[in-house]
Amino acid sequence: MTQKKVSIKIGRKSSGYDIRIGNDLLAASGNWAVESLGRSSGKIAVISNKTVFAIYGTTVVKGLTKAGFETFVHLIGDGEKYKSFKTLEKTLAFLGENKISRTDAVLALGGGVVGDLAGFAASVYLRGIAFLQVPTTLLSMIDSSVGGKTGINTSFGKNLVGSFYQPNGVLIDAAVLATLPRRELTAGFCEAIKQGAISGKKLLEQTGSILEELDNNSIAKKLADGHFTAEFEQLLAAQVRFKALIVAGDERESAAKTDAKSRKILNFGHTFAHAIEKITNYHYFKHGEAVGYGIIFAAELSKKLELMPLDGVNLLNDVVRRAGSLPAIGHIDPSEVLEAFKYDKKNIGNSLQWVLLKGIGKPVIVSQNDIPGSALRSVLQSIIRH
Ligand SMILES: NC(=O)c1ccc[n+]([C@@H]2O[C@H](COP(=O)([O-])OP(=O)(O)OC[C@H]3O[C@@H](n4cnc5c(N)ncnc54)[C@H](O)[C@@H]3O)[C@@H](O)[C@H]2O)c1
Numbered sequence: 001m002t003q004k005k006v007s008i009k010i011g012r013k014s015s016g017y018d019i020r021i022g023n024d025l026l027a028a029s030g031n032w033a034v035e036s037l038g039r040s041s042g043k044i045a046v047i048s049n050k051t052v053f054a055i056y057g058t059t060v061v062k063g064l065t066k067a068g069f070e071t072f073v074h075l076i077g078d079g080e081k082y083k084s085f086k087t088l089e090k091t092l093a094f095l096g097e098n099k100i101s102r103t104d105a106v107l108a109l110g111g112g113v114v115g116d117l118a119g120f121a122a123s124v125y126l127r128g129i130a131f132l133q134v135p136t137t138l139l140s141m142i143d144s145s146v147g148g149k150t151g152i153n154t155s156f157g158k159n160l161v162g163s164f165y166q167p168n169g170v171l172i173d174a175a176v177l178a179t180l181p182r183r184e185l186t187a188g189f190c191e192a193i194k195q196g197a198i199s200g201k202k203l204l205e206q207t208g209s210i211l212e213e214l215d216n217n218s219i220a221k222k223l224a225d226g227h228f229t230a231e232f233e234q235l236l237a238a239q240v241r242f243k244a245l246i247v248a249g250d251e252r253e254s255a256a257k258t259d260a261k262s263r264k265i266l267n268f269g270h271t272f273a274h275a276i277e278k279i280t281n282y283h284y285f286k287h288g289e290a291v292g293y294g295i296i297f298a299a300e301l302s303k304k305l306e307l308m309p310l311d312g313v314n315l316l317n318d319v320v321r322r323a324g325s326l327p328a329i330g331h332i333d334p335s336e337v338l339e340a341f342k343y344d345k346k347n348i349g350n351s352l353q354w355v356l357l358k359g360i361g362k363p364v365i366v367s368q369n370d371i372p373g374s375a376l377r378s379v380l381q382s383i384i385r386h
């Protein structure tokens, strides 16, 4: 059992918290919880969904119990639609009914849906109690569990109600990816490529070389190979470190900050992604798959505006292709995409902010007012046609 530790210095605890990364760590989740919380007693409310809990729940609960905690399990439905007020209300009621107190903790076991919902519940229940995260999708390991954004979807939009709330500890066990559906893995890798693209060649190539090793093999098979596992854990650690670095410089995504260190750069690839997700009613693409297309779109637009040379675009195209096949987009109407850009959350003072690249690792924020409509339309045509 190998382990890596990434220490994060953001949030309400001046001491920060640790993200542990390794393989087969779930059975030892009790020791990790003791270290993260600084105590070996009290209650832990495990929030998970039926799918994930059926595979990993018993191991985690046993680990926590063995370490001295009293555990309570609350399962939510599986899917984005459960990241809702209704689920939040039921979750808070569960905490209340089980007399979870200010000195107890919430533990999220699952992907980004469970993590965002449970984190938000932990942040508002009794005005905030301790929160532990065990992310089980690639996306939640490298993206949603780092940075402290929690929240739910509402009738007026996605992720519009939430809080910034840093956890007390995060446990990333790569072994759980063995059961993750292939499309979810591809989606997670697209977010990893996004982070590589804005971080620099090193992280992008590290991500690309893991994808090359994976090729058509299942990750379950590859995780049985110690050499691959070690390299993969290194990639997870590098990804987490990069996201933490950006978040630490701009924890609350300040509206005024528009430089290359702004948290906004994490939205690279997301303007086009949000548009195609919206016009397909959020049912057709996994979010990360849409980001895969968004990366290509932003890269092509960067080239069109003569910000980035062709080799950067080719490299990104190549790495995204390695992440796995994406759902076809030939049927999407370019004019609907243009219309959907208007609704992007990153609209500030009526101007859409694009994250583009001057090169790999060189993000720039460009206002849509400074982008000719003809450039947008021509890139749109070429992406959708291919
Ligand atoms: N807080 C943030 O900063 C942030 C960042 C990015 C995304 N998000 C949010 O994350 C959510 C998406 O998260 P996600 O991509 O993890 O999706 P998800 O939580 O819906 O998980 C995807 C699917 O995989 C299943 N699953 C999870 N782990 C598994 C495992 N190990 N084995 C088998 N099946 C498993 C889940 O049950 C689900 O069906 C969105 O709501 C998004 O808004 C938040």
Ligand SMILES: [Zn+2]
Binding pocket: 191, 270, 287, 291
């Ligand atoms: Zn995303």
